[in-house]
Structure formats: structure tokens, C-alpha cells
Amino acid sequence: MFTSNPFAALSVSISPTIMQTYIVVMVILVVAGTLYDIVHKKSAKYFFDNWRNARKKGTQDVGAGEMVSLAVQTAVMDGLTSAEFCSAKRRIAHLLSMYGFVAYVVATVIMVFGYPTPATPTPAILPQLWTIGGLLVCVGGCWFWFFIRVDVAAEGHSRFRIMRADLFILSMLASVTLGLIWAYLQAAGSPWTSVFLGAYLIASTVLFGSLPWSKFSHMFFKPAAAFQKRVEEADGSRSNLPAPADKPEVFGSTGQLPRHY
Secondary structure: OOOOOHHHHHOOOOOHHHHHHHHHHHHHHHHHHHHHHHHHHOHHHHHHHHHHHHHHHOOOOOOHHHHHHHHHHHHHHHHHOOOOOOOHHHHHHHHHHHHHHHHHHHHHHHHHHHOOOOOOOOOOHHHHHHHHHHHHHHHHHHHHHHHHOHHHHOOOOOOOOOOHHHHHHHHHHHHHHHHHHHHHHHHHOOOOHHHHHHHHHHHHHHHHHOHHHOOOOHHHHHHHHHHHHHHHHHHOOHHHOOOOOOOOOOOOOOOOOOOOO
């Protein structure tokens, strides 16, 4: 399982063209879902209107060089390292899930399109990257779902309480987990392989097809919002907020986590 391409083995029963077409359809669903989300929620219109208003209220000009510097800071701090999370546990869980999912998806695409059959031997690093990426998603996602979620950690709700906002994390966990189980069962020659393959495809379709109703699209909007925030801090507009005040004196302990139950 760790050194064999599960999709090449699947090509014995399912044509590589069908697998490749499925991935293309998922990409189309992501693009279409993002565009629908932009139009339906008018997020792009809000973003650009807010950008223009902020520039009018700015107290100093931001040059092209500083813009590039702010873009790099956004990419590194908010994108690559998720520095906006104050909680170290939340940040680590997010990074595990994010990098694991990226590795998992990239390895999937390369194996399906580049090495679709056993006739083209797959480099061992690709299935290893696919498996490790999937495991990172499972670790980071389950850690967040069962122990870090604010309504569980701070408000005492059940770990199994499900809301529409949970669609993304649950469908991602289901897709990756079922994919790993399917790959293991296929490598072991289990009769349950087809069952888990079907469940894997259903969960993956829900993940990529439910974008307008899940948090999937936030990965596209979040960097833009983070960049805009940095620009507003640099030009002095600050989203119409006052400048930071001096840090107040602290009495007692501030190291306690909120527990409102």
C-alpha cells in the first residue's frame, strides 16, 4: 500500500480515462462552486467596494514595493504558516490538515494522469506521499473535530453535534479516510474493496460538489482578506477601526482557557 499506486491497480477494472474524467469533473465543480459562491454571496463585490473605500480613507500611500512585501508576508505568515491562529494546538492541527490535503490531492492527480496503469511504473515516493498526506489529514482533522472545536472545548457541546458549517471538515475526513481504507483493502485483496471504493467516490463528490454550502471556498477568500487587512494597516485606514491602545494592566492569571459550562 505504501509503495504501490492504488489507481494503477484499479485500472484493471476501471478505465484510466474514467478516473481522469472524474478528476476533471471535480475540478469543474470546484471552479463552478466558487463562482456561484462569489455571485450568490456577492463576496467579490463586497471585497472590491471595501478595498476602494479603504483606499479613500487611507492616511498614507502604499507603494508598489511595499505592496509586494505585504503580499509576500501574507503568503508566508497567513498562508504557509497560518500565523493568524493564536492557539498553538489549533495552528498545528490546521497545518497538518492543510499540508496533508495538498500532498494527498497533488499525489492523486499525478498518479492518475502520469502513471495510470501498471505498464508505467509509479515512483515509490508518490504513493508514500499520498498515504502520509492522508494520514496527516486524519490526524489534524480528528484532533480539531474532537478536541479543539470552540463549541466543544469552550461551550461543552457534544463532539458529535453536527451543523452545516461542519460539512467541509466531515466530508474531507470521510473522503480521505475511506480512500486510505479502500487502498488497504485493495492491496489485501479484500472482497470489501468495491464497497469502500463506492463510499470513497461518494464522499469525494460531496466534498468537491458541496463547495457553495461548505467552508471549502474559504481557502480562496481567506488569503485575499488577509492581504487586504495588511494593506489597510499599512495605509492607515484600519477598516475604520481606531489605532491599537496601550496594553492594559493585567490582574490575576490569563492562562486559563474559556470553559463556559
